Amino acid sequence: MGRLIGILLVIWLAIGAFAAFQRGYFEDTPSNCSEAGDIALNIVAGPLNYTGLNPKVDCSDINVDTPEPSE
Numbered sequence: 001m002g003r004l005i006g007i008l009l010v011i012w013l014a015i016g017a018f019a020a021f022q023r024g025y026f027e028d029t030p031s032n033c034s035e036a037g038d039i040a041l042n043i044v045a046g047p048l049n050y051t052g053l054n055p056k057v058d059c060s061d062i063n064v065d066t067p068e069p070s071e
Contacts, residue, residue: 013046015049015050017043019047023042026039034057034059041056
């Protein structure tokens with residue numbers, strides 16, 4: 001039973017990776033949190049992408065304090 005679940009999980013993720021590929025997410029490297037999140041979310045969503053689901057990640061709410069450059 002565990003082996004079957006593992007095989008199904010691999011197939012699910014492969015379909016998700018193919019969906020992300022079809023949307024052009026692998027053409028260049030992700031330049032920000034949102035792009036990387038979209039890629040990961042599309043892979044995890046797997047076959048749901050083909051039902052019209054278009055998962056997106058919004059990283060605008062993430063507050064990261066970056067240090068200011070010294071003068």
